[in-house]
Amino acid sequence: MSVTSSDTTGLPFAPHGSDLPDASRIDVETLRGRRAVNRWERTALGDVFERLTWSYPDQVAVAGRPGAYGDERFAAVTYREADETANRLAHALAAAGLEPGDRVLLVCENSIEAYLAKFGIAKAGMVAVPLNPNLAPDVLEHLIRLTEPRFALVDAELWPRAEAPFAATGLTVGATITVGGGAVAGSRTFTELLDGQPTTEPDVEIHGDDIFQLLFTSGTTAMPKGVMLSHTYAHLAGMNFALSLSRGLPHEADLRLVTFLPLIYHIGDVLFPLGAMLAGGTVIIGRRPAPGPVADALAEERATALWAGSPQFVAALTAELESRPELDLTSLTTLVYGWGALSPGLLENLDARVGHELVTLGIFGQTEAIACHRFWPTRWPQVHRRSAPAVNYVGVPSPLLASDVVDELGEPVRGEPGEAVYRSPIMTAGYYRNPEATAEAFRGGWFHSGDSATVDGDGLRIMVDRYKDIVKSGGENVSSMRVEAVLQEHPDVLRAAVIGLAHDRWGEAVTAVVVPRPGTSPVEADVIAFCKERLAGFETPKAIVFADALPETVGGKVLKYKLRAAHAGHYTS
Missing domain, CATH: 3.40.50.980 (Rossmann fold)
Known part of the structure; x- marks a missing residue:
């Protein structure tokens, strides 16, 4: 590696004509x-x-x-x-x-x-x-x-x-x-x-x-x-989000982004810090996500934008902010969330606490293709009010993303679940030293996401689930994300994860692992009855398992394979 220093202009040749490039x-x-x-x-x-x-x-x-x-x-x-x-x-x-x-x-x-x-x-x-x-x-x-x-x-x-x-x-x-x-x-x-x-x-x-x-x-x-x-992937991903993060600001360089979510080993690094920098703004980084420190940072740093992550964290942060009326949050203009839908009531509470209507943006993507689908609740308010949080509308692809939903033969499908597939310049070059997985992912000239999605009559995308997390119960496909969203609305439920477990009658039984809110003692029958009022019979959990915590990555993804292994014999033992 040559480490010959360039001149002060940053060019590999002198500015006055000497030492010209070859x-x-x-x-x-x-x-x-x-x-x-x-x-x-x-x-x-x-x-x-x-x-x-x-x-x-x-x-x-x-x-x-x-x-x-x-x-x-x-x-x-x-x-x-x-x-x-x-x-x-x-x-x-x-x-x-x-x-x-x-x-x-x-x-x-x-x-x-x-x-x-x-x-x-x-x-x-x-x-x-x-x-x-x-x-x-x-x-x-x-x-x-x-x-x-x-x-x-x-x-x-x-x-x-x-x-x-x-x-x-x-x-x-x-x-x-x-x-x-x-x-x-x-x-x-x-x-x-x-x-x-x-x-x-x-x-x-x-x-x-x-x-x-x-x-x-x-x-x-x-x-x-x-x-x-x-x-190139990093530059385009950053510029793609610089546009969204600077909304509502007089000048793009006024952007002050706060995030405590993982950045070093997570794809968020090219969206949020890099996006803010490509706007000429400032990034404030926290070590790990926790509502109290994030609330402090928003007020003390006069933040204009927040990458908040999951709806569960947004809810916890909103509760923290409501308990601390002394914090001045009027500088905040933009909040980005992902991995699920935010309830309309939660957004109303957040707007009231900040003192004005926020630009809230729900995103959906993955490491391999992070151009993202985008859903603004204020752009589609009627859709949001009638569907969230039980249905996770993720909106439309960003202008840098071609996105379709296809069946097992690669043919486009509408109004029913299929697999989301992508083309974009913001796309992985492949899987390192894994040509087989790379060829499988890019079959047919599209990147196959492994996510099940639908397209409604207006062209809006709905995230159904990861294919591996769909529960096949009694001949019906059940979206674990949909059931989890309903469970999250129960006042005594802090966290919920839905899995399918082997069952003699149903093939797989819809099963919920629930972490109760501190100070509460929910009863299984009551939680199931709550779900029955809001879900179809085949979607309603057959059992509720209470737990102190859910196994998850630092990014907040629940490790459902661990839950399946831990509770594999629930209906047979």
Whole structure:
């Protein structure tokens, strides 16, 4: 890897005519098949910070709430400082002997250092491999062996989870992000890794189709698959959401986005922080989602936008805000949610607490294709009032997404469930080192999502369920998401997950695992009667199992395979 420094303009040649670029390498003839690798025209994630130094060099790019940074110098970082930090990391990786295309592992939760590291890795032409630290040790070991990283960054507080997989694979820690502790024995801190490295731009050839990170699917039924995401994917995804996040603002650069949801190993990183930055705004990152700290951040940071995640979290946050009338939330203009529908009453309560009508946007997508469907309750108010939250309308595809619903033969279907399929420039390049899964996903020239959806008479999409989560009971297909939405309306239900369990009569019996609200003691018969009033007989749970918690990923996805295994004998024992 060459790390020849460019001049202060960021171009690989001097501005006054000396040391001109090699004219033989500039394609001014071929109108097809060229690769834009010249720095003045290329699409490279690492260039985002440098380009913003020409417009907002001293504006805070990213700030951390308490616990979301290890070193105080990273509590708030301007665009100029962010660019210099990313450059230093790129040089440090090259100095450690890494080459473009090498993988750099991250075992990290949200922190400013980890987020900046992804840009430094991109500047070096390398590939970030962030892993969910909550994965089982054998899965972490498998993914390390699959990706063969040559360098690793870890959070100090997460090292006990990663130590055994590292030892089993012979991987060592290159640097430690000092959140929750000091450097892992034998490693440097993130700050020490950067010390002495130049702030100049590394000289690396990068193309928009190059892969900048591998994100892994949740792996709820098998080993996770590595989703290959390109520099172009990231740019288009970010710009796609910069439009939505800046709604209601006098100027797009006024955007101040707050999010506490996972970013380092989750696709939200290219939607929300990157989207805010491509608008010239500021991102405020929290360590982990919790209603109290999020409420504090919204008021203290004068947030204009919030990536809130699930309807359950929005409900918990709304309750927190209603209990704290002293917080000034008038700056908030936009709230984005996903994974389910918000009840009209909840939105009314949230608007009343904020003091004006919010732009609320429901999104639906996945790591492989994050252009997203979009549903604005204020655009389709009648649809929302009559359907939510029992029916999860996800609206229409974004203008960058071609989306159809097809049957098993690949033929379009309307008014009945089929599989959602996509085409978009915001699309995975495939699954890393898994040609079979890649070919299966892209059969027929469309990406097959694995999600069941319908298209109504007005062209609006309705998310039915993941195919694997549909319960086949008595010859009927039951959407677990629909039943869960009804259960969530019960005043004594905090969380609910619906699964199908083996049953002699029904084949699969609709079964609900419910976490009661604190201080309540719901009765099974009462909860079933509540559902009967709102659902068809075949949709109504045959049994309610009460639990203290649901197994889930940090992103909030319930691990239903664990529930199925735990309760497999419920109707036979």
